[in-house]
Amino acid sequence: MLIAPLSSGSAGNAYWFESDGTAILVDAGLGPRETKKRLEIVGRGIENLTAIVVTHEHYDHIRGAEKIARKYEIPIYLTRGTLENSTIDRAETKTVVFENDSSFTIGELQVHARKTIHDAADPACFVVEARDGTRVGIASDLGYVNREVLTHLTGCDGLFFESNHDLDMLRLGTYPWSLKRRIMSRYGHLSNDDSLNAVQRLLGAELKTLCMIHLSQKNNHESIVRDMCTRLLNRTGASIEFAIAKQFEPTGLFDVARRRERTPMPGQMALF
């Protein structure tokens, strides 16, 4: 599966997932022109887009969705809560409502949605699965990581996961107290510490690629996240590709393939 983070953070989020001729955008926080331009930088064409899948209705995730969907005549997949709290014109735009905590198919890709805890109507995180069984998880805008989300993201081959802020930078920074409280709350965003705690629990034998996403421009720094992750990976001895997603340019094109056969579930017969 090919994954390209095109933009990541509160100024816009968009992530390209492609496999077996199907391509989806998870979130569309950039307009059609900028999305097309960034896709060209990583060698992909927006005209090959099959659908847009939206995590939640916040502006940085949905701003470009309606325009892109109409221009390229593709559907937007979203929960009813997200749709009803968005400004999307349902008469003019093709929308497909999915239930949180369910799976649906878009072309050759399967999308597994799981409800997240965030100050939005019905937000979701996803595991995108290719025909060959490769699974890539994407989760951002999490107030905290509950057990359901952790279980959902376990066993992924690639993981794109929020590491929003450094707690000290946020506490001492210039944001008004009300906004600081919102970000730190259980319905806000993940601190680096909380994020790394979750990542540590998600480091499995399958994980090949780890990319930290949605870093705050004001209350975080790439070097802090990089140091924390390097320490964690050194300590655990995990040998994986590591990256930090950028806000104003594409972060590259990741090629994630299933690293090894999944161990059969208990009670499942091994086939020889």
Ligand SMILES: [Zn+2]
């Ligand atoms: Zn966001």
Ligand SMILES: [Zn+2]
């Ligand atoms: Zn949000």
